Amino acid sequence: MSSKILVTGGCGYIGSHAVVDLLDNGFEVVSIDNNIRSRPTTPDLIYNITGKKIKNYCIDLCDKEATKKVFEQEGKIDGIIHFAALKSVPESVNKPLLYFKNNLDSLINLLELTEEFDIKDFVFSSSCSVYGNTTDLPVTEQTRLEKAESPYARTKQMGEEIIRDFSKIFRARFILLRYFNPAGAHESGKMGEDSTSPNITELVPRITGTASGRFPEFNVLGSDYPTRDGTCVRDYIHVMDIANAHTKALQYLVGGKNKSNCEAFNLGTGDGVTVLEAIQSFEKVSGVKLNWKFGPRRPGDVVAIYANNNKAKTELGWQITRDLDTMLLTAWVWEKHLNTIK
Numbered sequence: 001m002s003s004k005i006l007v008t009g010g011c012g013y014i015g016s017h018a019v020v021d022l023l024d025n026g027f028e029v030v031s032i033d034n035n036i037r038s039r040p041t042t043p044d045l046i047y048n049i050t051g052k053k054i055k056n057y058c059i060d061l062c063d064k065e066a067t068k069k070v071f072e073q074e075g076k077i078d079g080i081i082h083f084a085a086l087k088s089v090p091e092s093v094n095k096p097l098l099y100f101k102n103n104l105d106s107l108i109n110l111l112e113l114t115e116e117f118d119i120k121d122f123v124f125s126s127s128c129s130v131y132g133n134t135t136d137l138p139v140t141e142q143t144r145l146e147k148a149e150s151p152y153a154r155t156k157q158m159g160e161e162i163i164r165d166f167s168k169i170f171r172a173r174f175i176l177l178r179y180f181n182p183a184g185a186h187e188s189g190k191m192g193e194d195s196t197s198p199n200i201t202e203l204v205p206r207i208t209g210t211a212s213g214r215f216p217e218f219n220v221l222g223s224d225y226p227t228r229d230g231t232c233v234r235d236y237i238h239v240m241d242i243a244n245a246h247t248k249a250l251q252y253l254v255g256g257k258n259k260s261n262c263e264a265f266n267l268g269t270g271d272g273v274t275v276l277e278a279i280q281s282f283e284k285v286s287g288v289k290l291n292w293k294f295g296p297r298r299p300g301d302v303v304a305i306y307a308n309n310n311k312a313k314t315e316l317g318w319q320i321t322r323d324l325d326t327m328l329l330t331a332w333v334w335e336k337h338l339n340t341i342k
Contacts, residue, residue, distance in 0.1 A: 004028045004076065005250065009083030011035060011042035011056055013193045014182055017243040018081060023050045025247045030074055031056040033084065037199060045191045061106035071117050079121035081246050082110055088199050089300040092152035103155035111166050120172045121253040123246055124163055128180045128305050129153035138308040141264045150300035167262040173253045174261060180235035180268030180307050182242045184327035185334035192334030203278060208335035211288045219295035220275050225303050231275035233304035235268035238322035242267055248316040268307025269320050285329040
């Protein structure tokens, strides 16, 4: 009998791709996603790729009673992957209380239900933003967490601390997955990051959305950073590689391989890419000349961040299988398909 995994934010960008990978690896999946930042038709996209249907409960995790009813209705849940969170850095700067209330209340409710229903395996969607504006590159899991550069990043730092404290009194197994910069789309071209969202700020969907005419131009936010070409450096990693890490994390926990009740893993390629290098990659694989210009720096952005991923590769048995060109090409194929979806 397959394990049943509750995925929160299962209709979101990373969550939906993780659902596909979980289904491909024999897990049963149920989702909770209120669809305020995702499409309610995402389960249909998942079905088109996998041939398997998942149920999504369209509720708000900040509503504990509604969330509890899902646990009661679903019966035995073997593990949880918690993606659901607001994630826009600039929005968090402008609306900090919204981010603290949403991201932390939802986590606390979920942890209380994890204890009440005796669920032993929990994977938390964290972020490289917990490292702040570090100069210790590439970062390892032991790198000191510097001051958060945005309220969004602070919710991830606080979320990790809440889980660490909780893990000391509730003997479940927790993994904190610190993503670097997910990009790209499923190779089928049938699912990816939604550039039609009014809150989209991520680099790759802004690039593809500009190339498809959705946005008039692409602004490179800052040209005077102390980097090789003056633009920010990030560690871009294909979303399906990120997705597979969640499957590997669950298998690691189920196999009893965890070294402690709460462990952190970096998920990145280990290579830094500048904004201009990402644009060059897109133009190469798409054959499209991007309309871009330099703009001012964006509040909350760090100068450079990229990972040392040795721990995830060694302990989880995780591998990077897709490069930057593949990220940009799959994102472009999805962007063109997205224009045909209502």
